[in-house]
C-alpha cells in the first residue's frame with residue numbers, strides 16, 4: 077500500500093520548514109531509508125521561471141534547504157537542478173531570483189544546469205538524472221492552464237532538456253496527449269522520493285500567472301500518483317479528474333484510489349481548500365481533440381501581451397514552439413492564427429505580462 081505523509085507548516089521560517097519536512101520524511105521511514113553515505117542526490121525543484129519565492133511560482137528555497145540538509149545528514153552530496161521554460165537560457169537569473177543560489181551557497185549544495193541530455197526512448201533527459209544515485213523531486217502545488225494541476229508527476233518533465241519541451245507542446249496542444257508524454261518522462265526519471273511544497277501554493281491561472289494561496293501543507297511519499305491524488309482531493313477534485321494522474325494510474329505507476337492510500341501524519345480532510353480557484357482554461361478539457369483546433373477560433377482562449385507591463389525580455393518568444401510572437405521596442409504581439417494555445421509563453425513570462433483572455437462566446441457558454 078502506498079503511503080503519503082502530510083505535515084502542517086504555517087510559513088517559510090527556516091526551522092519550521094526543516095521540522096515539517098523532517099516530520100514528513102520520518103513518517104515514511106526517515107531520509108536514511110533512501111540516502112546512503114557517499115550517494116550523489118539530485119534534488120529537482122520546480123524552477124519554472126525568473127520569479128521570486130513570494131509569488132509562489134517556484135518551489136520555495138527553504139524547502140530545498142530542508143531537504144538538502146536531511147540528505148547531507150544522511151551522508152549524501154546534494155545537487156540541485158532544473159531545466160525551466162524558455163529552453164533554460166535564463167537559468168542563472170532563475171537561480172538568483174528564486175533564492176536557490178543563495179541557499180546553495182550557504183549550504184554548499186552544487187547547482188546543476190541541465191544542458192546535456194541522455195536519450196531514453198527518444199526523450200532527452202538531463203544527464204544528471206542518470207549520474208545521480210537518487211532523485212528527489214520537490215514540486216510546487218499549483219494550478220496549470222493545460223493540465224489543471226501541476227504536482228508530483230509533472231515536476232519530472234523539468235528534467236527534459238532544451239527545445240524538446242516546446243516541441244512536445246507543439247505536437248500535443250491537447251491535454252491528454254501532453255499527459256502521455258509527462259507520464260512517460262516520469263516513468264523514466266522515477267524519483268525515489270517526492271516532497272511537495274504546498275505551504276503556499278498557487279490557484280487561478282497557474283503555473284505562473286495565478287495567485288498565491290496558503291495551503292499550509294507539505295506532502296511526501298514515494299508514489300507520485302498517490303501524492304497527486306491527495307493534491308486533487310485537497311483542491312476539491314477527484315484524482316481521476318486529472319488526466320495526468322489518470323494516465324499514470326492506468327499505466328500502473330501508482331495508486332489513485334484514495335481508500336488504498338495510507339495517509340500518515342495529519343488527515344487529508346484537514347487540508348481541503350474551500351473555493352479553490354481553477355484556471356480559466358478548464359472548460360477546454362471538454363472539447364474533443366479533432367474539433368479542438370477548429371473550435372479554438374470560436375470558443376476558446378488566447379494569450380494576450382500587455383504592452384505596458386512587458387519589458388521586452390523575449391523569453392516568451394524563445395519558448396513559443398510555433399514562432400508566432402513578435403517582440404521589439406515598438407511592438408509586442410501574438411499571431412493568433414498561428415498560435416496553438418499551448419500557453420508556454422504565459423508559463424514563462426516572469427512579469428505576468430501575458431494574460432489569458434476568453435472570447436465573447438466562451439464567456440457566454442461558461443460564464
Ligand code: SF4
Pocket residue numbers: 381385386387388389390391392393403408424425426427428429430
Ligand atoms: S511578455 Fe514581455 S515580459 Fe513577458 S516574457 Fe514576453 S517579452 Fe518578456
Ligand code: SF4
Pocket residue numbers: 379395396397398399400401410414415416417418419420421422
Ligand atoms: S503564442 Fe503562446 S500560446 Fe500561442 S503558440 Fe506561442 S507559446 Fe503557445
